[in-house]
Amino acid sequence: MGKGMGSLRRTDMCGNLRDTDEGKEVVLMGWVQRERDLGSLVFIDLRDTTGITQIVFNDTLSKEIFEEAKKIKSEYVLAVQGKVRKRESINKEIPTGDIEVLASSFKVLDESETPPIYIKDDDKVSENMRLKYRYLDLRKPSMQEKLKMRSRAAKVVRDFFYDNDFLEIETPMLTKPTPEGARDYLVPSRVNEGKFYALPQSPQLMKQLLMVSGLDRYFQIVKCFRDEDLRFNRQPEFTQIDVEMSFVDVEEIININEKFLFKLFKELKNIEISLPIKRMTYKEAMENYGVDKPDLRFDFKLIDISEFVNKSEFKVFSSTIEKGGSVRGINIKGCSDKFTRKDISSLEEYAKIYGAKGLAWMKITNDGITSPIAKFLQEEELNSILEKMNGKAGDLLIFVADKTSVVFDSLGNLRNEIAKRLDLIDKDDLNLVWITEFPLFEYDEEEKRYVAKHHPFTSPMEEDIELLETEPEKVRAKAYDIVINGDEMGGGSIRINNMDLQNKMFKALGFSQEEAEDKFGFLLDAFKYGAPPHGGIAYGFDRLIMTLTNSSNIRDVIAFPKTQSATCVLTDAPTDVSEFQLKEVHIKVDKKQDE
Amino acid sequence: MGKGMGSLRRTDMCGNLRDTDEGKEVVLMGWVQRERDLGSLVFIDLRDTTGITQIVFNDTLSKEIFEEAKKIKSEYVLAVQGKVRKRESINKEIPTGDIEVLASSFKVLDESETPPIYIKDDDKVSENMRLKYRYLDLRKPSMQEKLKMRSRAAKVVRDFFYDNDFLEIETPMLTKPTPEGARDYLVPSRVNEGKFYALPQSPQLMKQLLMVSGLDRYFQIVKCFRDEDLRFNRQPEFTQIDVEMSFVDVEEIININEKFLFKLFKELKNIEISLPIKRMTYKEAMENYGVDKPDLRFDFKLIDISEFVNKSEFKVFSSTIEKGGSVRGINIKGCSDKFTRKDISSLEEYAKIYGAKGLAWMKITNDGITSPIAKFLQEEELNSILEKMNGKAGDLLIFVADKTSVVFDSLGNLRNEIAKRLDLIDKDDLNLVWITEFPLFEYDEEEKRYVAKHHPFTSPMEEDIELLETEPEKVRAKAYDIVINGDEMGGGSIRINNMDLQNKMFKALGFSQEEAEDKFGFLLDAFKYGAPPHGGIAYGFDRLIMTLTNSSNIRDVIAFPKTQSATCVLTDAPTDVSEFQLKEVHIKVDKKQDE
Structure with a gap:
C-alpha cells in the first residue's frame, strides 16, 4: 500500500544526473518506465518530468528488500535511495546514459494497475482513449514538452508586455450577453431571477473601457468562449493574448507587436525573424493568393x-x-x-x-x-x-x-x-506577414445588410470616411491581421473614439439610435466623457502554441481539452444536474421532444 | 469633433518631465484635469496614467488657436505640442511641479460632457455611481494605483513560481458540476441537450490530476466561481493563486511558500517579513484567540x-x-x-x-x-x-x-x-502566522454526518490515521492556512495519494463506494495508476491585493466588480435573453410565480 514519503526527501531529479555525480548519495522519486528482472539483478528506468535514470537493485540489498524490488511493476511510484555510479554499458540515447543509481533502499509510494495506454509517444491508441486517460497521456514526455512550451510562452508574453509598461488587468468572466458576434455561453443567475450572464467571447468592450479609463496600455492572457461548432483548431474555451493601447495609430501597434513576435520566436525557438515583417494589403492578398491569410512559404x-x-x-x-x-x-x-x-x-x-x-x-x-x-x-x-x-x-x-x-x-x-x-512546405520555415487595410464591412446575404467585418467599433481609414454613407463596401478599415505560415494568429484594429463617427458607423450597419443604445449603451455612454485614440490586437494563444510546438491538433496544446462534441471524456462534463439545482437558478430543461 | 491624432506622436508621459527637460520640445497626450482661463493666459493640468503636467497657452499662439484653447473643458482629451520651461511658481505637491509646457499647438482628440462624478479621490459619491461610471472612477490615481499593484503582484507571483520550476498550466473553465462544496454556476450545453457544465469553484481536482500526470510542480493564477451570498470581501468570480507540488510533505510546501511570501512583500512593499513565519496549531489558535485566523497584531x-x-x-x-x-x-x-x-x-x-x-x-x-x-x-x-x-x-x-x-x-x-x-491596530503592521493541524472533519448538524473541513482528499496526519474509524472528530489533517493580520489569505493540504486511505476517508464521510465513484470517479480512476505524494495551497489573490493596497473593500481591487446582488451596474449584466437563445441551449425560464 502506498503511503507518504516517511523521512525520505528527494535530492535530485531523474533527468539531471551525469558522470560528474559519480559517488553521490541520492534520493530519486518518480514512475517506473520499465523494469527488467534478470534474476540476480533488477533494472528499473525511473521517470520524472525531467527524464529517466536507470536504477539497479542487486545482492547488496537484503534478500527481503530485493524480493520486494522484484515485485515492482510499470508506473509504480517509487522513492529510491542509492549511490550514483558509472554504467557498464553506456546508453547514448538519453542524457543520463553514462550513469545509473545502485539502490540501497526504496519505498513504493504508490502502486499501479496495468495502465490502459502506454506511456510512450507512438502509442497508436485512439484520441478518445488518450483523452479519457489524459493523466496518463500527459505522462508522455512529448505532451509534457508542449505544456512546458505553453508555460514558457506565457512567461515570455508577460515579460514582454510588462517590460513595455502594459498592465495586466483581469476583465470579468460573468458578463453581458453579446449583441453581435458568435453564440454565447449563457449562465443563469440565481439572485436575479430569469436573467443571464454570458461568458465573454473576448474582452473587447471591457478593454476599450479601460482605455477610456486612461489606463493607457493593457494586456491580458485570458480565457474566451464561443459556442460554435468545433473544428480541428477550435475549442469552446480558448485562450487569447489580448492587448490594447491608447494614443497610438496602426504604426505604433504594428511596431510594438513586431518587437513582441521577435522576442517570442527568439526566446522560445531561437529563431530571429526579420523585421520589419512583410506587409500586404487585404486587396493584394486576395488578388495574389485568394485568401486573407496567405501561406507565403x-x-x-x-x-x-x-x-x-x-x-x-x-x-x-x-x-x-x-x-x-x-x-x-x-x-x-x-x-x-x-x-x-x-x-x-x-x-x-x-x-x-x-x-x-x-x-x-x-x-x-x-x-x-x-x-x-x-x-x-x-x-x-x-x-x-x-x-x-x-x-x-x-x-x-x-x-x-x-x-x-x-x-x-x-x-x-x-x-x-x-x-x-x-x-x-518546410516545417521549420517561418513566414510572417501583416495583412492590412481590411474592408470595414462585408455584406451579409442572410441579414440583407452590411455587417462589421472586424467589429462595429473598428475605425475606417481617414481617407475613406467620406465613402461611409455612399459606398460602404469600398471603405477600408484600420484593421490588421498577423498571419504566420498561412494561419491567422492574431488581428486587431484602431477603434473609433468619437461619437459622430461611431453614429455614422451604426447608420451604415443599419442600426437605429435606439438599437445602438440597446446593444452598446454603456460603451457609447463612456465615449461621451473623453475617449482617447486607441487600438489593439488579440492573438490566439492556443494557435501560437501549436505553431511553437509543431502541433497539428489544438487539443495537444491544452491540458484538458474538449472533444469536437464539446464534452470532456475524462470528467464526463457536461452532465445532468438535479432539479433542485435548476430550480435554484430559475430554469428548467426544455427538451425538443417536449415541444 | 474628436478625430485621430493626425501626424502627432506622443513623446513623453505627463508624470515624467523634470527641470532637466527644460527646453525640450514635447508632445503630451491626456485628459484635462482642470482648466483656468486667466484672460490672457490659459492653464491646463493635463493628466495621464503617470501624473500631471501644467500646460500654458499664451499670446505666442495665434488668436484663433488661443480662442480654441479657451473652449477646452474638464476631461477633454488633448494632444499638446510645446516646449518645457521652468515654472514661475513651483508646485511642490507634484513631481512635475518645477516645470510647465508652453503650448505651440494642440489638438482636441475628443470632447467630454461634464462628468457625473469628479475625477478625484475624495469624491464622496455613492459606490453605486462609482460602479456605474467605472470608466471615470478608474481615472482616479488611487484606483489606478490599486490596479497597478495588482498587475505587479501577478508578475511577482509568476516570476517566483517560474523561477522555482513550476509550470503555469491552464485548467478548464467549463467543467463538471461539483458534488461537494459551494453552489455552482451552471452553463447549459447546446450540443449536449439537457446537460450542464459548471464554472470551477477551484481547479482542485484538475491540479491533482496534473500531479498524477507527473508534471511535478503546477501553479496558476485563475478565476474561480462560487454562487454564494456576497459579503464585503466576496465576489461571484474571484481570483486564486493555485499551487500544487509532488513528492513533498507539509514542510516543503510551507518552506517554499514562505520564500514566496517574503519575495511578495519585499518586492511590492519593501517589507522583509521574518522567516520562518510563526506557526500555531488550530487548537492553540482556538484556545487563545477563539478563531482559526487570529489577528496577532x-x-x-x-x-x-x-x-x-x-x-x-x-x-x-x-x-x-x-x-x-x-x-x-x-x-x-x-x-x-x-x-x-x-x-x-x-x-x-x-x-x-x-x-x-x-x-x-x-x-x-x-x-x-x-x-x-x-x-x-x-x-x-x-x-x-x-x-x-x-x-x-x-x-x-x-x-x-x-x-x-x-x-x-x-x-x-x-x-x-x-x-x-x-x-x-497599526495599519502598517504585518503579522503572518501559519495555522496547522486543522481537524480533518467537522460535524454537519444539518446533514447529521461528518463532512471534510478542507476537502475529501485531504490527508490525515499519520499518527491519527488509526482514529479514522473510531474517533473521526479527533483526527487532525495535514492542512494549513496562512493568516495575515487576521484574514485567511490562503490554505492547503497534503492530499491522500492512495486508494486504501481514500476509501477509509469516504467511509468516515458516510459515502458508499457507489456514491464515491459517482462523485469523484475520474480522480479515483486516476489514483489506480500511480499517484505521487502531493499537496498544495491556494491563495485568495483579491484578498492579497486588498492587503497590499490597504483596501477594505474587495471591489476596489477589481477593475469591473459585481455588486452585492451579483450585478454589474455598468453593463447591466445579468440581463434578459431571447427565447431563441434559451431554446438553443434547451432551457426555459422557470419563474417562481409560474409554479
Whole structure:
C-alpha cells in the first residue's frame, strides 16, 4: 500500500544526473518506465518530468528488500535511495546514459494497475482513449514538452508586455450577453431571477473601457468562449493574448507587436525573424493568393486572365466574365509530371468544396499543350494566357472561372492543398506577414445588410470616411491581421473614439439610435466623457502554441481539452444536474421532444 | 469633433518631465484635469496614467488657436505640442511641479460632457455611481494605483513560481458540476441537450490530476466561481493563486511558500517579513484567540476560567460548565476607563451576533471591583479569576459562558472588534502566522454526518490515521492556512495519494463506494495508476491585493466588480435573453410565480 514519503526527501531529479555525480548519495522519486528482472539483478528506468535514470537493485540489498524490488511493476511510484555510479554499458540515447543509481533502499509510494495506454509517444491508441486517460497521456514526455512550451510562452508574453509598461488587468468572466458576434455561453443567475450572464467571447468592450479609463496600455492572457461548432483548431474555451493601447495609430501597434513576435520566436525557438515583417494589403492578398491569410512559404500566385478570354468563344470563360465574374489561374511551376488526370480530378473535387463548378487545366510539354479546354481557345488567347502566366514546358496550369469570391476561395484553398500534396512546405520555415487595410464591412446575404467585418467599433481609414454613407463596401478599415505560415494568429484594429463617427458607423450597419443604445449603451455612454485614440490586437494563444510546438491538433496544446462534441471524456462534463439545482437558478430543461 | 491624432506622436508621459527637460520640445497626450482661463493666459493640468503636467497657452499662439484653447473643458482629451520651461511658481505637491509646457499647438482628440462624478479621490459619491461610471472612477490615481499593484503582484507571483520550476498550466473553465462544496454556476450545453457544465469553484481536482500526470510542480493564477451570498470581501468570480507540488510533505510546501511570501512583500512593499513565519496549531489558535485566523497584531488572549467557577453558586457559570460548556474571559488590559456601561452594552450586543446569550464583565479599580456579577461569586473564586487573568487596577475583564464553540466565536470576534474600537491596530503592521493541524472533519448538524473541513482528499496526519474509524472528530489533517493580520489569505493540504486511505476517508464521510465513484470517479480512476505524494495551497489573490493596497473593500481591487446582488451596474449584466437563445441551449425560464 502506498503511503507518504516517511523521512525520505528527494535530492535530485531523474533527468539531471551525469558522470560528474559519480559517488553521490541520492534520493530519486518518480514512475517506473520499465523494469527488467534478470534474476540476480533488477533494472528499473525511473521517470520524472525531467527524464529517466536507470536504477539497479542487486545482492547488496537484503534478500527481503530485493524480493520486494522484484515485485515492482510499470508506473509504480517509487522513492529510491542509492549511490550514483558509472554504467557498464553506456546508453547514448538519453542524457543520463553514462550513469545509473545502485539502490540501497526504496519505498513504493504508490502502486499501479496495468495502465490502459502506454506511456510512450507512438502509442497508436485512439484520441478518445488518450483523452479519457489524459493523466496518463500527459505522462508522455512529448505532451509534457508542449505544456512546458505553453508555460514558457506565457512567461515570455508577460515579460514582454510588462517590460513595455502594459498592465495586466483581469476583465470579468460573468458578463453581458453579446449583441453581435458568435453564440454565447449563457449562465443563469440565481439572485436575479430569469436573467443571464454570458461568458465573454473576448474582452473587447471591457478593454476599450479601460482605455477610456486612461489606463493607457493593457494586456491580458485570458480565457474566451464561443459556442460554435468545433473544428480541428477550435475549442469552446480558448485562450487569447489580448492587448490594447491608447494614443497610438496602426504604426505604433504594428511596431510594438513586431518587437513582441521577435522576442517570442527568439526566446522560445531561437529563431530571429526579420523585421520589419512583410506587409500586404487585404486587396493584394486576395488578388495574389485568394485568401486573407496567405501561406507565403511557397509561390503559386493567382493570375487574372479575364482580359484575354472575355470575348472568348469558350463560353464557360466569357459568359462568367460577362456576368461580373473572373477567370484566374495558377501555374504549378514544373510540376506537370506530378499530376495524373486522376490527381487533377481529385484537385477538382477539392475545388468544388469551395464552390467552384469545375477546374480547367493545361499541361505544357515540349510537344505542345495537353488540355481539355485548349481546343475551345484561339491561338492568340492561348498565347496571351501562357505569356501572362509564364507557362513553360513542364508546367501545369489550373483555372477557375466563377464569381470572383468563389474563384478566390477555391483557388486560394487549392493553392494550399497543392503545396501540401507536393510536400513543398518546410516545417521549420517561418513566414510572417501583416495583412492590412481590411474592408470595414462585408455584406451579409442572410441579414440583407452590411455587417462589421472586424467589429462595429473598428475605425475606417481617414481617407475613406467620406465613402461611409455612399459606398460602404469600398471603405477600408484600420484593421490588421498577423498571419504566420498561412494561419491567422492574431488581428486587431484602431477603434473609433468619437461619437459622430461611431453614429455614422451604426447608420451604415443599419442600426437605429435606439438599437445602438440597446446593444452598446454603456460603451457609447463612456465615449461621451473623453475617449482617447486607441487600438489593439488579440492573438490566439492556443494557435501560437501549436505553431511553437509543431502541433497539428489544438487539443495537444491544452491540458484538458474538449472533444469536437464539446464534452470532456475524462470528467464526463457536461452532465445532468438535479432539479433542485435548476430550480435554484430559475430554469428548467426544455427538451425538443417536449415541444 | 474628436478625430485621430493626425501626424502627432506622443513623446513623453505627463508624470515624467523634470527641470532637466527644460527646453525640450514635447508632445503630451491626456485628459484635462482642470482648466483656468486667466484672460490672457490659459492653464491646463493635463493628466495621464503617470501624473500631471501644467500646460500654458499664451499670446505666442495665434488668436484663433488661443480662442480654441479657451473652449477646452474638464476631461477633454488633448494632444499638446510645446516646449518645457521652468515654472514661475513651483508646485511642490507634484513631481512635475518645477516645470510647465508652453503650448505651440494642440489638438482636441475628443470632447467630454461634464462628468457625473469628479475625477478625484475624495469624491464622496455613492459606490453605486462609482460602479456605474467605472470608466471615470478608474481615472482616479488611487484606483489606478490599486490596479497597478495588482498587475505587479501577478508578475511577482509568476516570476517566483517560474523561477522555482513550476509550470503555469491552464485548467478548464467549463467543467463538471461539483458534488461537494459551494453552489455552482451552471452553463447549459447546446450540443449536449439537457446537460450542464459548471464554472470551477477551484481547479482542485484538475491540479491533482496534473500531479498524477507527473508534471511535478503546477501553479496558476485563475478565476474561480462560487454562487454564494456576497459579503464585503466576496465576489461571484474571484481570483486564486493555485499551487500544487509532488513528492513533498507539509514542510516543503510551507518552506517554499514562505520564500514566496517574503519575495511578495519585499518586492511590492519593501517589507522583509521574518522567516520562518510563526506557526500555531488550530487548537492553540482556538484556545487563545477563539478563531482559526487570529489577528496577532494585538494581545487580548482568551483565558479559560472554568476550573474556578465550575462549582460556583453563580449558576450562569456553573450550570454552563455542567452542561459541557466553558467560561472564558479576556482581560482588556488597562482599558477599564475607555468603556462606559453603554459601551459595554454595545459589546454585549456584538457578542450576541455570534450566539452569546450575554456578556459578564468586571472593572477593576484601585477601590475594588465594579461588576454586576461580583456579588454572585465567592471571594476565593474572584481571586482565582483575577490571578489567572492577571487582573489589575485599570483592567476590564469580560466573560462569556456558553457551549465552547459559542464562547470561541463570540469572544474571538469580540476581541477583533475591541481592538478596532480602541484603534489598537497599526495599519502598517504585518503579522503572518501559519495555522496547522486543522481537524480533518467537522460535524454537519444539518446533514447529521461528518463532512471534510478542507476537502475529501485531504490527508490525515499519520499518527491519527488509526482514529479514522473510531474517533473521526479527533483526527487532525495535514492542512494549513496562512493568516495575515487576521484574514485567511490562503490554505492547503497534503492530499491522500492512495486508494486504501481514500476509501477509509469516504467511509468516515458516510459515502458508499457507489456514491464515491459517482462523485469523484475520474480522480479515483486516476489514483489506480500511480499517484505521487502531493499537496498544495491556494491563495485568495483579491484578498492579497486588498492587503497590499490597504483596501477594505474587495471591489476596489477589481477593475469591473459585481455588486452585492451579483450585478454589474455598468453593463447591466445579468440581463434578459431571447427565447431563441434559451431554446438553443434547451432551457426555459422557470419563474417562481409560474409554479
